[in-house]
Amino acid sequence: MQTADVVIVGGGIVGSSIAYHLAASGCRNILVIERESTQGKGSTGKSMGGVRAQFSTPVSIQMSLYSIPFYAKFEENLGYPCDYRPQGYLFCATSDLQMAYLRTNYTLQVKMGLKDVRLLAAHEIRNMFPQLRADDIVGGSFCSTDGFVDPYSTMIGFMTCAANRGTTLWKNTAVTALRRDEDGITSVETTRGPVATRKVVNCAGAWAASLAQLAGVALPVQPLRRMLVPSEPFDGFSHAAPMIIDMSNGFHFRPEARGFLLAWNDPEETPGFKLDFDAAFVEKILTRAADRVPGFANLPVNPKRAWAGLYEMTPDHHPILGEAPGVPGFFLANGFSGHGVMHAPATGKILSDLILTGKTEMIDASLLSLSRFAEGRLIHETAVL
Numbered sequence: 126m127q128t129a130d131v132v133i134v135g136g137g138i139v140g141s142s143i144a145y146h147l148a149a150s151g152c153r154n155i156l157v158i159e160r161e162s163t164q165g166k167g168s169t170g171k172s173m174g175g176v177r178a179q180f181s182t183p184v185s186i187q188m189s190l191y192s193i194p195f196y197a198k199f200e201e202n203l204g205y206p207c208d209y210r211p212q213g214y215l216f217c218a219t220s221d222l223q224m225a226y227l228r229t230n231y232t233l234q235v236k237m238g239l240k241d242v243r244l245l246a247a248h249e250i251r252n253m254f255p256q257l258r259a260d261d262i263v264g265g266s267f268c269s270t271d272g273f274v275d276p277y278s279t280m281i282g283f284m285t286c287a288a289n290r291g292t293t294l295w296k297n298t299a300v301t302a303l304r305r306d307e308d309g310i311t312s313v314e315t316t317r318g319p320v321a322t323r324k325v326v327n328c329a330g331a332w333a334a335s336l337a338q339l340a341g342v343a344l345p346v347q348p349l350r351r352m353l354v355p356s357e358p359f360d361g362f363s364h365a366a367p368m369i370i371d372m373s374n375g376f377h378f379r380p381e382a383r384g385f386l387l388a389w390n391d392p393e394e395t396p397g398f399k400l401d402f403d404a405a406f407v408e409k410i411l412t413r414a415a416d417r418v419p420g421f422a423n424l425p426v427n428p429k430r431a432w433a434g435l436y437e438m439t440p441d442h443h444p445i446l447g448e449a450p451g452v453p454g455f456f457l458a459n460g461f462s463g464h465g466v467m468h469a470p471a472t473g474k475i476l477s478d479l480i481l482t483g484k485t486e487m488i489d490a491s492l493l494s495l496s497r498f499a500e501g502r503l504i505h506e507t508a509v510l
């Protein structure tokens with residue numbers, strides 16, 4: 126029978142980062158199993174690629190404080206591009222309550238060691254981006270090291286480096302069963318046959334709950350559709366702009382190629398494996414776009430280029446990391462709630478530490494364990510876009 130020291134199920138950015146971090150720590154016999162014919166067909170290839178440290182909880186900020194410098198040195202250290210563009214994230218508050226929220230987050234971020242974040246007065250935002258309708262903007266917060274990466278290139282870079290250090294990637298192969306005995310995981314069944322292993326990592330993205338079910342583990346991860354609308358080339362707004370977030374309704378946008386990428390979390394969306402793009406979304410998002418950037422009333426958009434993907438949501442909008450209670454050798458790296466690309470480097474390091482040594486220095490991993498739900502220890506991340 127085929128054997129592996131660690132089997133990673135799912136070859137998206139999270140599985141790839143864990144494979145890289147394990148391999149970089151000296152683990153050799155790693156097998157990544159991906160059911161699609163190519164990597165990136167899950168959420169990774171659908172992502173907006175935003176990376177930020179402007180969060181509201183210490184653990185989210187800690188994960189960004191590892192991940193963003195990692196992305197800044199990705200090409201230098203891994204030899205492949207991730208296309209990190211530190212153009213920033215600009216949150217625009219339109220009420221005193223929102224500004225107080227940004228101020229609280231700012232204080233925490235600075236306390237945690239984030240150096241490049243600052244609060245902005247309304248007139249500073251107006252001066253930076255005169256094309257924004259700013260009559261209701263009361264201020265904001267901006268972090269210059271936030272920005273964007275190319276999720277697909279990043280995933281390929283991680284996996285190529287892992288492969289160079291001996292990791293095997295099986296594509297076109299689905300994991301269909303997980304076998305265990307009283308000591309924990311013993312093997313996985315796949316469409317290519319069984320693999321004997323004592324360690325399996327669930328990196329199945331939005332499909333993580335069904336994989337966990339194979340080991341008898343109930344995982345509170347739900348798929349939630351998110352839609353993105355790219356514009357055609359447009360020069361009416363700066364291409365050096367950051368991700369700009371209109372806190373009045375959650376509309377946000379960033380430069381992409383010669384145009385802009387528009388996003389908005391429709392509060393009417395309900396959980397489910399919905400991967401079709403809803404044509405009615407175009408008008409909804411363009412209304413919000415033109416409301417905040419009057420020049421976007423003329424933004425050329427081809428709805429055929431728009432797409433939908435899935436967030437993997439948890440009840441407290443933090444990921445679930447670490448060994449599943451009651452199933453030794455079954456590790457979870459799931460439920461990123463919209464932050465799986467930006468937190469992939471930290472997740473790779475944390476999981477590699479936990480798998481190889483049973484502990485990690487980066488965060489208090491017990492905060493993100495699955496048992497927090499049963500024990501009522503939820504920690505709510507509210508800065509979710």
Ligand SMILES: Cc1cc2nc3c(=O)[nH]c(=O)nc-3n(C[C@H](O)[C@H](O)[C@H](O)COP(=O)(O)OP(=O)(O)OC[C@H]3O[C@@H](n4cnc5c(N)ncnc54)[C@H](O)[C@@H]3O)c2cc1C
Binds near residue numbers: 134168328332353
């Ligand atoms: C529209 C949109 C915008 C986003 N924007 C951002 C953003 O700006 N910043 C950010 O950080 N995050 C963003 N995200 C979230 C981010 O894309 C995800 O959190 C991240 O890609 C999750 O990576 P993953 O590797 O866990 O999952 P995925 O990329 O979904 O990979 C999981 C893989 O597991 C495979 N798989 C599942 N079950 C099995 C099985 N039984 N056997 C074998 N293989 C299996 C799947 O085929 C898939 O390839 C966005 C997501 C969407 C949809």
